[in-house]
Amino acid sequence: MNDDSFIHLCQPAGGKSCGACCGLYNYADSSRDSLAARIRARTRRFHAAVKGTNDLPSFAAITRECEDQTKRYEVIYCCEYLGFLDQGESRVGCLLHPLQNDGLDMRDVSFYGRELCDGHFCPSYHYLTKEEKLSLIYIIDDWYLYGLCVTDIDLVKEWFRLIASMIYEVPPPERFRRGKLREISSRFFSRKISWPFRSEAANRLGKYYFDGSQYMINHIDYDSLGRERSRFDKIFLSLSSEFKTGSDVDEAEGIIQSDVDEFVAAYKE
Template sequence: MPKDPPYPFHLCQPDVEKSCGACCGLYNLHDHSRATLEGFLQERASLFFALGRDPDLSLYRRSLAPPTPANPKLSEAIYNCEFLGFLDREKKRVGCLLHPSLHQGVNLREYSFYGPDLCAGHFCPSFTHLTKLEQEAVLTVLDDWYLYGLVITDIDLVKEFFRHVQDRLGESLHVERLVDSEAREALRAFFRLKEFWKFASTENRLGKYDFSHSEYQIARIEYEKNWKIKPPRFAKILLSLSSAFKTQEDILEAEYLIEEKIKNFTEAYLSASPLF
C-alpha cells in the first residue's frame, strides 16, 4: 500500500477484518461459492508458508493442486493468480502471498504473472465510480472477505441501493448513523443477497455479467419479450444479483424481497440516534 494513497480508502486491504482479491481472479470460477474459495485459499496459504522465509516458488507451483475440469474459469481472459491466499491464521484477509509486507520488505511480486508495478499500481473501477459515502458505508457494515469482495466490486448494486434509499429519505445518507446496530444489520442483510439470492442463475454468471461466450458481456433479462412487461424499478439490482426468472410471479416476489430490504434499512436508519 502506498504511503499516500490517491483515494480516501484502500479498498483492497482496508483493515484487519477483511480484504478483496477480485482483481486477482478470486471469483473467476464457475463455482465461486464461499466453501470452494475458502478451500483453495487455505491450501495455497498452507503450502506457501510451509516453505519458510525463503520460499522455493517453483516447488510451490508444482505442489499446487491442478485446476479441476469440473470447475472451469468463467473467463479465460482473466488470470487467476496462484499466489492469492489467506494472509492470516484467522482466515479473515485474502491477498498476495508475494507482497513485501510478508517478506521483510522483499518484493517477490516480480515472480507473479502481472509483475510488481501493475500489482501495486492497479486500482479497480470501484475506487473511482463509488462515492466516498458509498465506499465508507460498505466498509462500515461488512467484515468478511467473501461478501466484502462481492459487494465492493459490484458498483451497480451499491449505487442503486443507496439511490433508492436516499430518494426515500429526501437527503444524503449520513454514514455516522450506521454505528446503530439495527441500521448496520439491515444494510448487511441487503448485501447478503449477493450470497443467498434465491433467484440467482447457476449458469456462467457473476453479478450482471454473462460468461457464456468467448468474451463476457452484460446479461439480459428479457422482460418485454418473455412476459410483456417493462423492466421493473429494481432492474439494475436484479441484474447485479445474477437473477434468472422463470415466471412473472418470480419477478414480483423478487421485487417484494428487494423492497422489504430497502424498507427495513430506511426504517432502521431513521430510528437511529440523531447525529446531534
C-alpha cells in the same frame, strides 16, 4: 492517490479484504467453501515451503497441479499467490507482498508483474463515492461477501441511491457502524450470495456473462414475463437473477422493496 481522503478498498480493515482482480471469483466453483479450502491449503503450503524467491516456481507448479484449474472465464487469470493473510482467515491478499515477507517484495514473479499488482486500482476506486466506500466497509465483515460487493458498482450505487431518495439525504457512513441500519444493509448485500432467483450458471457473474469469446451484459426479458422493466432492474442483474415467471419478478420486487422500507423506518426512529 496519496491524499488523506484515500480509502483503501482492497485491504480496508480487519475482517474483510478483496482479491477479485487476482482472480478469486474466477474459478468455476467459486462457492465460499470451495474458495476457503483452496486458499487455506495454498497458504499453508506457501508458509511451509517458501523461504525466498527461489522456492516460488515449485510452489506455483505444485499449487497448480493440486488445485482444480477449471475457470469461469478462460481469459481471466487466477493467481496462485492469493492467500489468507491472517491466522483467523478473515482477509485474503497477496502472499508475495512485502508486508507478508519481512519486507521482501516477490511480486516480480507474478503473472501481472510487480508494477501492475502494486498499482492497480479497479473502477470501484473511481466510481464509488467516499460515503459509499466507507459505508460498505462498515456494513460488511466477511472477505467472501466484501469482494463480491465492492466490485459490484451497480449494486452499491443502487442501494445507496434508493435509500437516499427515500430519506432525502445521503446517510452519514457513521450510521452504518452498528445497529439496525447496518443489519438491514448487511442483509441486503448478503443477497448477493443468498438471492433465491440467482442463476447458478458458471458463466454468470453479476450482470455479466461470458458467451465463450467475450463478456456480454445480461438482460432480463420482461416482455416475455408479462411485466414492465423493473425499477430494481440493475439490482436484479447484479444479483444474477433468472426469472421464470412474472410472479418471480413480483416476489423479487417485494423482497427489495421491503429492505428499503425497513431501512427507511429504522432511519427515522
